[in-house]
Amino acid sequence: MTFLYRAKRLMAGAVTIAALGIGSAQAADKFDLSPEQPNRLRVEKNEKRIEEVKDFKFVEDGVFTVGISTSGNLPLHDYASDSKTVIGYDVDFAQVLADSLGRKLELVSVAWADWPLGLTSGKFDAVISNVTVTEERKQKFDFSTYRKDELGFYVKAESPITTIREPKDIAGLKVITDAGTNQEKILLEWDRQNVAAGLKPVEVQYYDDDAVRNLAVQSGRADVVLSVNATQAYAAALSGKTKLVGTLSGGWPITAEIAVTTRKDSGLAAPLTHVVNDLIASGAYRKVLDTWSLGSEAIDEAKTNPPGLPKSGS
Template structure:
């Protein structure tokens, strides 16, 4: 495993932060203003409102209170005023809030804190790249709004294509330790080796700067990670490209969803609201604004099959 220190020794040379500053985003056409004039807005959806259970309770009157683990575009980040939350998830939340006739309030929340906050009623929902799983369905209801995709990204001039496990045989692939994508890559590698194919050389980095230097210098062939994050970075910088993607629950379909307390009486209303926005085109506009079109779903579903507990 390559540590930050050993990787820097291999890839000596100055590098700027891997997190693109707000100014750079602005220069590359991403609107970071707190006003967000281009954000799609929805009309009040009376049918969605009728689907709210009569005994449903919101955290605040007239407000749709949403927890969000703010900090990474295109999901969510801060506007140029350093306090307004913007991004794809904020915009999905805005569409739902508008449809339900409520004002949106986004509460930046640590990932570990959202489950208790939703269960206790502090938040009406969490919109924060939460994948539907069978275990989570025991405590939460889900209204899907995006596919959970992983992507292989390569240097822009690298012509390789990765469509199935055999395509990674013999490649040098970067992946983050302890992630779902690492487990998938390890399973692929194990199957390839059993089939007599060359093993994958798996590389780990604990520094994003070094990681991308490895990819751009040719020390690594591909980087496997969340498609949304890597697609957005590729679109902004133009240094990498998508070589192939697949479900984050491979071989099972995985979906991202608005998450509410189980039995809170909100899920059917939210699902209907999202489907209205899919039909009228607002949903597609949100995904396009944040380079997430590849993760679009044709229809929102309430509590679909989730990733298995195993």
């Protein structure tokens, strides 16, 4: 996947509060959208990991500087109710990393397509902005994994569909997905396998408008939505009108993971991986995920530079 393709894929799965017909007050009842974030989890500094980064030259003394996209894409990142403070899962996760390293967190807003240049030029120490590990990116950057790159199958809350795990489970269904994305590619391959096996074909539907897509599911014109799990999980938690019935890797059939991205051979990746594993062991890692309804995307173990998605054409 190229940087632009990944960005398009992420935006295709975004679900806005307005599209769901949910007021900001109702959203605030479910999630803390305040700029103050009084309930944000904080953790104690980790002396062992601080020692591991003593020779790393941070952008600023006493600070962990993180590049992050600020485009509206909750639960990952967006502006708070004051329209200027960035909040979301990525921010909360960056905070516990900074706490563990005994440093203040500094966020630097960066357009998603611009993070590679910003990181290599030294504008920030790391990028935490839904970056998937790929073999192409590993040539220039190091990675410390922290979340599954996951797609989700969602149906309306009252749907009789309870589980979607494999291609045969979608045979004959009306499935909405996002054009030009990994999820569309996977859906079409599942449909091809079904048809080859003599099963009913899928009716694939596309909607540019989230409100229209949501209405199609609720009215029964569509059975299932296959899209980015994070935004769908957030929408389901807000509205209560949809439910998760299955997930699969965004790189299916290969497992894909999201990772903290750092400069190649900078020496920061391994310590950050250790920090994530410490947070997993303490339970803090899962608490941050659950705050934003992302528990299904938890990993069991963080890894440094694991196998990534293959280069295009390979």
